[in-house]
Amino acid sequence: MGYSTDNNSRTVVLCGILLALTASLVALIIGSVSLAKSSHSIVQMSDLTEQWYRTQEEKAWTIAIGDFGVNLEYLDEASYQIKGYNIDVVEAVCRLANKTCVLMKDVNQRCWDSEPGQQARGGEGLLSGWYDACTGWVKTYPRSLTFDFTRAFVKRKDVALYAPRSSTINFRNLTGLNVGFIDGWASDEHCLARYDADSILGASVPSDRIHHFSTGLELIQALTNGQIDVAFAIKLPQLEAGFQRLTPNDFANNCYLDGAGMMTRKDNTEFLTWWNDAFGRLVGTPAYDEICTRLKTVHGHKPGSGARDVCIGY
Template identity: 45%
Template sequence: MSSKDVELSSVSDVRAIIKEEPKKNESPQSSSSLLIVILAIGLIIGIVALVIAAVNLGRGGGGGDIIINQGGTEQQVTSDEKIWMIAIGHYGSNVEYLDEETYTIRGFNPDILDAVCAIANKNCKLVYDVYGNCWDSNAGQRPRGGQGLMGGWYDGCSGWIQTFDRLLTYSFTKPYMEASKVAIYAKNGSTLPYDDLTNRKVGFADGWAYDEFCLARYTDIEGSRLAQGQIIHFASADRLVEALNNGEVDVIFVSALGQYEEDTTLMKITPPDFDNKCLKGGNSIMTRHNNPDFVIWWNDAFDLLVQRGRYDEICKTVSERHGHIPGRDYTELCIGY
């Protein structure tokens, strides 16, 4: 045998003995392991997704729930993130007053606001502010929008009657309360006639509808167009009464509220059928012209309040709920009675 034959035989024998190693990616065991890992990862991702979905569902879509509770009358859960700020500026009658025990704003007005906001599923908050920040009036000057409402400090001012001047500046919701009557009061025992105010000093409540421009509409009253020196504005009802009793003014021209009607130091000198010549509509929420969404949802919810009989219920329980505070009866407060 030649050396060449030995070499070839050796190579052949070696190839026969040494087998090729299988490729790693063709190993059945490795493929199975990779599949298990992929399935495990997919299962973990699915479980995490289910947990996140369950948490979001429990939170009501991710928004924090807010409880409406004005004066303890209603409770409603809402996911509306916006807080609708509504200003109130008068205490002292059953329409609105400060409950000293609970230190909450109560009365017919808050009852209506609370119920309407609950139906609309809106988060509403009553805030106290002086009247002048809703509607500003200064002696002898044309009244105008107050800096609070015009400046967006709040969305609306509650319980404002619709007048010719105010409608030039603001929008209003549907009325939910009858406007109070207007009257002229003098000091108890006075003999002054109501239909002649010539040279008389007249007191007005600052920011209220019944101002010197309203009085000027009464052309049947002699001297109803007052000179600058006859016009005096006061910031509160208490100051008006005080000014009348100490002689700062001769008469006051104001809304015929219970606090005036029941004050024994005052005497109403206008007749019972004294006409209201300044009124365009009843008490409403007053808001800016650029806030139409507020008016829309409020009016829709108020209509439902009436249809469901809740408005009637609130009206007829005024004395039961707030009778310890002076004010008008529900037949005088509510629309349609």
């Protein structure tokens, strides 16, 4: 009823081989899972599928993105993806933080809304939790009362008043003029009103003279066709190139508390923590230098500023 010594030896050897193979297989599986979990990056909405959602074992951070038509953010018609410096920063930060981030294109007003003649307010998209944060928003006095902001990843910009090149308007007197603004932007009529009568007459524009436009392109079209007399905005490359800047180079910025960063709800402290930590580790590295170089080498076909005017620490 017993086995021979040779048979027992063979059994032990076979068991050892099977155990070794099993351990190797388990190690391979664990290694593959670990690799998959550590390979985080941004995903654009057009890439999402039911299978993608099923494979997510942890939170995917949703981030609203716009389309300004400049090298910070623009729609690439060939790939139909949003590209630019802001997207490069989001991708690098999410990779460093080991987070999965999903970009969601939406209109500016759903992040921050400002109706003509009314107080500006938080947009329904961010307030309602449609996404965790909005990309590239400037910290201002009103916005800081509603939302929190990460560290800025775009330097603080200047604001200016613009008119057609043939205009003889003096920026120190806006009385009776139709003034255009981009809806939801920090350079709104409430900011313009901070340049009181000692600086700019008519800075408190009457409601019937306030004109809001959804995008910078619409603002430019209105200024071109005479719908508005002047435009008040940040120094957009398209405005600088095509119109007369009425205000001087040292014109004070009464609109911004800081440059542009990520805007999020005040209860979203987890997002603020991991983003600021990862961005702090990114700045000053060769990876960040490469992102700043891409402003010209990759995104330079779009209007916009270079690294010196955009990147932190330059």
